[in-house]
Amino acid sequence: MLRKSHRHREPLEFSLNITSLMDVLTVLLFFLLKSFSVSATSHTAVQGIRLPASDVKGKFEETITVSLSSTEIRADGNVMVKLEGGRFRPIDLGADQRTLLPLYQYLQEQFNKKNQVFAESVSIAELPPGKILIQADKDLGFSHLKYLLHTAAVAGYSDYEFVVDNPEDN
Amino acid sequence: MRLKKRKFKLTLPAGEINVVSLMDILTTLLFFLLIVASFSRLSFLTGSGVVSQTGSSSQEEMKPKFALQVIFNHHKSAFIWFGPYASLEVMNREELNRYLSQGFQGDEDNGYLKKIEAPNFQQLLVRIQESLIPLKKSFPMQLDAVMAIPDVLKYQEVIDAMGAVRGLSAKQKEFEVVDFYGTKQLTKVLFPSIVLSEWTVEKSEMSEKVTNQQIPQTPVNQSTKKISRMSKRAGGSHAS
Numbered sequence: 154m155l156r157k158s159h160r161h162r163e164p165l166e167f168s169l170n171i172t173s174l175m176d177v178l179t180v181l182l183f184f185l186l187k188s189f190s191v192s193a194t195s196h197t198a199v200q201g202i203r204l205p206a207s208d209v210k211g212k213f214e215e216t217i218t219v220s221l222s223s224t225e226i227r228a229d230g231n232v233m234v235k236l237e238g239g240r241f242r243p244i245d246l247g248a249d250q251r252t253l254l255p256l257y258q259y260l261q262e263q264f265n266k267k268n269q270v271f272a273e274s275v276s277i278a279e280l281p282p283g284k285i286l287i288q289a290d291k292d293l294g295f296s297h298l299k300y301l302l303h304t305a306a307v308a309g310y311s312d313y314e315f316v317v318d319n320p321e322d323n
Numbered sequence: 324m325r326l327k328k329r330k331f332k333l334t335l336p337a338g339e340i341n342v343v344s345l346m347d348i349l350t351t352l353l354f355f356l357l358i359v360a361s362f363s364r365l366s367f368l369t370g371s372g373v374v375s376q377t378g379s380s381s382q383e384e385m386k387p388k389f390a391l392q393v394i395f396n397h398h399k400s401a402f403i404w405f406g407p408y409a410s411l412e413v414m415n416r417e418e419l420n421r422y423l424s425q426g427f428q429g430d431e432d433n434g435y436l437k438k439i440e441a442p443n444f445q446q447l448l449v450r451i452q453e454s455l456i457p458l459k460k461s462f463p464m465q466l467d468a469v470m471a472i473p474d475v476l477k478y479q480e481v482i483d484a485m486g487a488v489r490g491l492s493a494k495q496k497e498f499e500v501v502d503f504y505g506t507k508q509l510t511k512v513l514f515p516s517i518v519l520s521e522w523t524v525e526k527s528e529m530s531e532k533v534t535n536q537q538i539p540q541t542p543v544n545q546s547t548k549k550i551s552r553m554s555k556r557a558g559g560s561h562a563s
Contacts, residue, residue, distance in 0.1 A: 306372035
């Protein structure tokens with residue numbers, strides 16, 4: 154008489170070897186730790202603008218950002234001036250045919266707002282110039298840029314910071 | 324019966340290190356860094372514009388000032404104008420006089436002008452730097468330069484020009500400067516404090532005057548007048 158033997162089936166054990174995955178993650182982690190930099194400000198390139206390349210390196214400071222493309226000028230993300238056919242509209246130019254009025258008004262408001270604290274003790278006209286961060290397309294001519302520079306200088310922002318792209322060293 | 328000597332090999336109990344929590348922390352940190360990582364390589368280049376001169380006193384106006392202008396005519400031609408330096412402190416006046424007598428036109432009281440030409444823009448910048456190095460050696464503490472830009476230059480070219488006037492690139496060799504204390508040092512810094520201005524003089528005027536070996540007063544004065552007009556306008560409109 155055969156006995157039915159009840160084999161006690163042991164549950165299957167499944168093991169996953171994640172040693173190599175941990176190696177990869179650890180290397181990635183150290184790489185990111187090395188390249189991570191803590192900065193109070195962050196700047197992203199505006200769409201439609203190709204920045205010029207330069208070897209100069211500098212740290213960004215918190216300031217007004219103005220971007221100039223072939224179709225518009227933006228200040229802190231807001232459209233200030235639009236270009237038509239690659240030219241500024243006469244309605245946007247001041248009496249000197251050089252100042253961009255919407256941009257000038259915005260920059261002057263920001264300048265006065267920023268220096269309101271000192272307005273009681275000193276005239277705003279005597280305060281040091283403000284800094285302005287400029288992003289512009291590298292293929293634009295100086296003929297367009299000069300309007301932006303003049304308007305910024307007239308509004309009190311004559312300390313320019315031109316955003317450039319640092320290409321990798323060959 | 325002899326007792327067998329048994330050699331007892333002392334073995335440590337198997338140890339375990341629980342790395343589960345460590346892995347949790349590393350994984351969290353990894354995902355955080357992945358989220359905030361930015362792979363853009365943006366930097367910035369400083370410059371300044373013309374500002375109002377309404378605050379200057381008569382004493383400041385009389386004080387001798389170092390004046391250096393780099394005037395870009397177009398992509399292949401530029402001028403370097405170096406202002407009067409008779410009353411300025413110079414590192415080696417004889418060496419400077421010798422350098423200015425070669426290739427420059429003018430004199431110590433009125434200033435000097437040099438025309439630089441090159442087959443392309445990059446070589447023009449290199450030749451401008453070669454001309455600026457002796458001036459930097461003579462005035463090691465001076466940092467200011469004015470750059471006059473024509474409309475024909477593109478923004479990338481303006482940035483390249485500013486970088487060239489600020490200093491030599493990483494691939495270029497340093498040069499030696501000696502300050503007034505006698506300290507020698509190798510440096511690549513030229514004139515990092517740049518003031519931008521506009522240049523709109525007719526090309527024919529400039530080339531004719533330089534060919535005749537005369538100091539082209541008109542273009543330089545026009546540039547200066549444009550700067551002063553912009554300053555007055557800037558001062559007046561800003562004050563209002």
